Amino acid sequence: MTLVLRSIEHGFGAQKVLDRVTFAVAPGEVHALLGMNGAGKSTLLHLAAGVYIPQGGTVEIDRRPVAFRSPKEAAAAGIVFLTQEVDRGLVPSLTVHENLTVGLLKDERQIGFSRRNNRLRAREMLRRFGLDWNVNRPVASLSIYEKQMLSIVRAVAGQAKYLLLDEPTASFDRKEAERFGQLIEELKRQGIGIVFVSHRMNEIFALSDRISVLRGGKLVLERKTGQTTLEEVVAAMTGGEASIRRRPYKEREGPEQFAVRGLPLDPDAPGIDLGLKPGEIVVGFGLLGSGKTRLARALFGASKPYRALIRGNERLIRGTRGAARQGLAFVPEERGKQGIWKRYDIRTHLALSFRGWIFKSREIAYARELIGAFAISPAIPSYKAGALSGGNQQKVAIAKWFARKPVLAIFDEPMKGIDVAAKETIFQMIESLADEGASILYLTSEPDDALRIADRIFVLSRRRIVAWMSSDKATAELLLSVAERGEQPSGGN
């Protein structure tokens, strides 16, 4: 009863994402899958779950090749994929017990429905995993942790034999992660095979039986958990860092042009202190769930009013409009949803900060200038932003701020889903913004990107800053291990 993905090859367009990867999970085994973003983890899970059909190689259960054409067929064979978006598949307006049994009832072709029996049944299912919940609560009121647990229990009750979990613990606190660990132990006892993607190393070493590491679409490491070390795994993930081009490090002079003290992100965590000098690029490094997006939105005034010191004057930033007026710029993470207007053309984006009457010729001239400077392609001012490629959309999303001459530009994970060629242009855009005197705050979970662009780096973990370092002292290993441990590295370790 082993699930095997044998020499899988897959790609999107010309880009090869997986190159002859073999990956197996046995019943009762936890197999951790690791790799940086873009290494191919997510694609591999999608292939195993029948979301994509592999272009090469086979999926086998018990040495018998199976060809899933849809997630439904994979689920029928006992393979359930739980994505990071735990809300998917749950009905928020229904109660816990209704959500738990909805699949079972469908299989049993029940027409009548007894609420009382259903509650009892749901309670029993949860109790088997040591969860004593009120099953009458609507799912909308559950925390992410509870939703994740509910999805897992439901999948197992529906006779899932293999669970594919994509970063299930990303936003869990310590206690929740502990209980999640107990659930995994219980699932192992029941003989369920688990594929587990996570960035938290301590968790991986505590829970998994085997570890595989992907890098650039290739399997670079596969070991029994007891036979490897944190250092070996991290080295396999990053693959050394000779290839990374770094920004020449230089100490910045002069006073800070943007500073905040004690900006609250979380009632339980101490506030964030930040100070940025003109032309300085500060990277905030943190894993998923560390509070990067929360920090970015808070600074741009999208959550609560706060006070900041801007060019020596104390300013109250009340909202996004106030933030933009005080010279802040923000390139949000969800490019398509938050950064651009898909139905409007490039010119409109670039000229958004213009005031008064619209002079088309002036705007087109300005747009052509920026399009040329940042190699936006196609170089047509009237081209709709929604028809551009991801990288070019991001260039537009950044370039729309250039006319403002920002004091502080905040970037939240700007390289998400962007190919290598566009990436370098975007780094240069950010640098040219800094050269014009803007301070840059660049938030990311990619150590390579952090090292490429940073003057200084701080590490964010559980919504607090746990370490500061200058870029010449930082390495990918150091960043990852500090972010995972959630504390300042102590001397000898």
Add this chain to the structure above:
Amino acid sequence: MEAIEVRSKERLPATKTVPEWLFRYGAVITIVGVIAYFSVVNEHFFTYSNLSDILRSISIVTFLALGVTFSLVVDGFDVSVGSTTSLATIAAASALVLHRQELLVALLIPLLCGVFVGLLNALLIVKLKLPDLLATLAVMYMVNGIQLTYSKGYSIYEGMPSSVGEQTGRFIPSFKFIGQGELFGVPMPVLLMLAFVLISYLFLEFTTFGRRMYMVGGNPEAANLFGISVSGYRVFAYVVSGLFAALGGILLASRIGTGQVSAGAPLLMDAVASAYIGYALFGEKRPSVVGTLLGSILIGVLLNGLTMMNVPYFAQDIVKGGILVLALAFSFLRKDPAHR
């Protein structure tokens, strides 16, 4: 234009450029076709007096439709414009007849009513976050109730009886001139309509303020994260919508010379239809002033032509509905590569 050409070269085989072109100008062709058809069928159709009649008949509806268009631009919807028009009609008539006011006051009070309704809509939609359709529907009932309660359900006209004897207030000539006068042989309502259409057009298409309204409607989240005050522009749009509805009410009162109760109600659906035909025009799925004007003209031409052909008025709604479906279908069937 440039973008369309490039896209069609890149993404579509040459044979498909004809339907693309048809989608884009389908609604315009329809208008031209309808006018041509009526001109051929009826010799009295394509005459100066008839065309000016058509324009005069759509002038008031166009004001309401402009209001709806502003609400559509910020991705909202205002169905309270009909009631607002009724309220403004009653307010103007009351100021003139019951309170014997001068022109300025008789104009100012209805306009203030419009602003008030707009602010009420904005309060419900922006502050209380009610869905736009439901909020303005509720306001539509409330405002209709207010004007009925105030007038006790009776129209306000010159010399109407009251507890203190006959009312002595008059619809003064300067007020009547707005709805009944002519300038250089063109009816005043038509001139006013064209003037406000032009102002709205310049405002929405050629100022950055107007462009920001479109940006708010196009992607509120992105607008907010660019530091554009989404709430501010929404409030503004609903106030403008209320103002346009009130202007329609003033014109209506002046044209018929009485304050009819609930006079604006039948105008609502035509206004909404005009704005939506305009929304679909050019296959853009984008509310626009020119589109709304053309939509309003299309409906006006149809009603006029059908009346001349002795189609009973109760059957004309069927045609109106059909035209709306046709216009929307043209635009929604079109594949939009920028919005998959």
